[in-house]
Amino acid sequence: MSSADVYVPPKVWxxxxxxxxxxxxxNRPIAGPTQEKELAVGKHPLQLYSLATPNxxxxxxxxxxxxxxxxKGAEYDAWLINIGEGDQFGSDFVAINPNSxxxxxxxxxxxxPTRVFESGAIxxxxxxxxDAFLPKDHKKRTECMSxxxxxxxxxxYLGGGFGHFxxxxxxxxxxxxxxxxxxxxxxxxxxxxxxxxxxFLAGDEYSIADMxxxxxxxxxxxxxLYESKEFLDVASYKNVNRWTDEIFTRPAVKRGQKVNRVWxxxxxxxxxxxxxxxxxxxD
Numbered sequence: 001m002s003s004a005d006v007y008v009p010p011k012v013w014x015x016x017x018x019x020x021x022x023x024x025x026x027n028r029p030i031a032g033p034t035q036e037k038e039l040a041v042g043k044h045p046l047q048l049y050s051l052a053t054p055n056x057x058x059x060x061x062x063x064x065x066x067x068x069x070x071x072k073g074a075e076y077d078a079w080l081i082n083i084g085e086g087d088q089f090g091s092d093f094v095a096i097n098p099n100s101x102x103x104x105x106x107x108x109x110x111x112x113p114t115r116v117f118e119s120g121a122i123x124x125x126x127x128x129x130x131d132a133f134l135p136k137d138h139k140k141r142t143e144c145m146s147x148x149x150x151x152x153x154x155x156x157y158l159g160g161g162f163g164h165f166x167x168x169x170x171x172x173x174x175x176x177x178x179x180x181x182x183x184x185x186x187x188x189x190x191x192x193x194x195x196x197x198x199x200f201l202a203g204d205e206y207s208i209a210d211m212x213x214x215x216x217x218x219x220x221x222x223x224x225l226y227e228s229k230e231f232l233d234v235a236s237y238k239n240v241n242r243w244t245d246e247i248f249t250r251p252a253v254k255r256g257q258k259v260n261r262v263w264x265x266x267x268x269x270x271x272x273x274x275x276x277x278x279x280x281x282x283d
Contacts, residue, residue: 022168026086031098037090041108042077042274049081049093050103052261054155054215054225055119059103060273061211061256062123062133067276068252071130073109078259078273120152123208133208144202147209150190155216157183158225167226181232184220188237191217195239199246210247215257218244255279 015029041047046063050056066074081087081102088100097104097117105122107114107129116125127134135141161180165173191213194201201209216225221240223229235241247253258270258279267282 023084026083026088031094031100032089033091033094034086034089035091037087037092039090039092039096040077040079041106042079044075044077044274045107045109046074046076047106047108048076048078048103048260049096049105050078050260051081051083052257052259053083053102054159054219055101056103056260057215057257058119058212059105059122059126060259061215061253062126062208064252064256064259065211065250066126066130066132069130069132071132074126074130076273080260080262080271082262118152120148120212123148123212127208133206133211135202135205135207140202140205140207144205144207144209147201148212151209151213151216154187158187158216158220162228163226166228166231185232188217188220188232188234188240191243192237192239195243200243206247210243214244214247214253218247222248258282 039047039049048059048063050059052060060078063074063076063078081093081104083102087093088097088102093104094100096106096115099117101117103117103119103122105116105125107116107125116122124134126132135144157180161176162184165176165180169176198204200206201213217240219225220228220232221234221237221244223234229235258268259273260271261269262271263269270279270282273279
């Protein structure tokens, strides 16, 4: 890069609405709704508004795992929020999640409906509500929460950092790609070293920490994110791959991965889910 190409930040930054790459049309520097739009409400107490990105899959997997355990109160309606079309900026959605990110959950089983936003918070909320997938042993529970918080802090470097600059940015620059590739590989190494001595993240007990982490780092290890399998040499992380294989074979995980999905093979797509039969029809 020549000195003439070096970017000099302005004294006061102003928004260039034309910049931002693939998702420029939904990126803006202000919060709040851009349109009045009602959200549908189905027949079940739990109403999920989401899309099958890694963050969305966390919650649909959790709900399907709860149902597999026999928790009938975990029945849910899953409504599609198409973030590419800006559905997350509708007035009703913003009332649930002021941050305008999927997923968002409304629990109508409480005295007054309870809103829950941020995927990690939804997992924690459901785990406590149904007393499931959150270890009761003090040490394991603490380990579970530590890894859940690790994921919530680490995934933005994978998605908004590496994923953006490697796959979605309008131009590819060496510095940000190298910077975030180094960090993602460090994160994979953190997981791989831990999983060398542990079946799951909290030890020998499958938990919400695994449900939160596998849609990101498991999918990355299997080459499902950003077409970066060879670039990141993900096959070398043997323990991450072993852990991912074990989780991906779970029937509830397979079911949850289909919900609110609108891409890929036809039998993998369940844009909306209002009953178990909606997924069964695609099996």
